[in-house]
Amino acid sequence: MAQIKQIIESCKSQNWLNYQSIFWKGETLFKGGRDEELIKRFNFIRLEDIKDKIVVDIGCNIGSSCLLAVENGAKKAYGFDIEPGLIKTAQEIANELKANCEYIVADYGKLQEKVGDTIFCFAVDSYLDTEILAQNLKQYDVVYFETHGNRTNAPAYDIPDEIKREFLKQQYLGMVGTNNKRTFRLTK
Numbered sequence: 001m002a003q004i005k006q007i008i009e010s011c012k013s014q015n016w017l018n019y020q021s022i023f024w025k026g027e028t029l030f031k032g033g034r035d036e037e038l039i040k041r042f043n044f045i046r047l048e049d050i051k052d053k054i055v056v057d058i059g060c061n062i063g064s065s066c067l068l069a070v071e072n073g074a075k076k077a078y079g080f081d082i083e084p085g086l087i088k089t090a091q092e093i094a095n096e097l098k099a100n101c102e103y104i105v106a107d108y109g110k111l112q113e114k115v116g117d118t119i120f121c122f123a124v125d126s127y128l129d130t131e132i133l134a135q136n137l138k139q140y141d142v143v144y145f146e147t148h149g150n151r152t153n154a155p156a157y158d159i160p161d162e163i164k165r166e167f168l169k170q171q172y173l174g175m176v177g178t179n180n181k182r183t184f185r186l187t188k
Contacts, residue, residue: 004029007092020064024071024097037177041122041146042068044173044183049142050074054116056140058108059124063090066101069120078115080106108132114139123148123181130160138166143186146176159184 004022021038022030042065051073057065060079069077079101081087087103094101106112109128119140125133126148137143145159159170167186175182 003096004093007089007096020061022062022064022067022093024067024099038064038068040174041065041176041183042072044185045069045072045144046185047072049118049144049185053118054078055118055120056080056116057120057122058106058136059122059127060090060103061086063094063101063103065120065122066090066103067094067097067099070099070101075100076116077101079103080108080112082107108136112136116140118142118144120144122146122183125160125163130162134160134162134166137163137186141188143167144183145186146181146183148181158182159186 019032021028021032023039050069052075055066055069055074055077057063057069057077057079060066060081063079066077066079077100079087079090081103082105084105087105090101090103094103108124109132111132117140119137119142121133121137121143123146137145145163147158163186164170167188169187171185173183173185
C-alpha cells in the first residue's frame with residue numbers, strides 16, 4: 001500500500017484531497033476528512049442493489065464509493081466527475097488495488113447514457129441542473145440519492161421535485177454529515 005500513499009502524496013497540493021478517505025479490505029489506506037460520513041452512507045446501501053451489478057457514482061471524487069461497491073460485490077463500478085485531476089487520482093488508486101473500477105471525466109449536468117444498474121448520487125444536486133439530473137437518474141432502477149446542504153432551489157433536506165416525480169418509491173434511509181444531508185433509496 002506504499003504506492004497508494006505515493007499517489008496521495010503526489011496530489012497533496014489539491015484542495016479536494018482531504019475530502020474522502022480510501023478504505024480497502026478492512027484497512028484505511030488514506031484518512032480524509034469525511035471517513036465516518038462515507039462509511040455511514042455506505043451502510044445504508046442494500047447489498048442486493050450492488051452485488052453482481054454495475055454501479056455508477058456521479059461526483060465520485062477520488063473514487064471511495066466505487067471501491068466500497070466493488071469490495072462489497074459489485075461486478076464493476078464507474079465513477080464520473082468533472083475534475084480531471086480527481087479522475088486521474090481515482091484511476092491510479094483503483095489500478096494499484098486491482099479494483100474493477102473505471103473513472104471517467106463527465107458532466108452529469110448534461111445528458112449521459114446509462115452505463116450500469118445502480119447509481120449513486122451523493123450530495124451533488126446543488127451543483128447540477130436538477131431537471132437534467134432527473135433525466136439522467138431516471139434511466140436507473142435503483143438510485144441512492146443524498147441531498148446537499150448547499151442547495152438553494154429547494155429545502156436542503158428534501159429531494160428536488162424534478163427527481164421526485166421520476167420515482168414512485170422514495171425511502172428515507174437516514175442523515176449523514178453535519179449539514180443535514182439526507183440519504184434516500186429511489187425506485188420506480
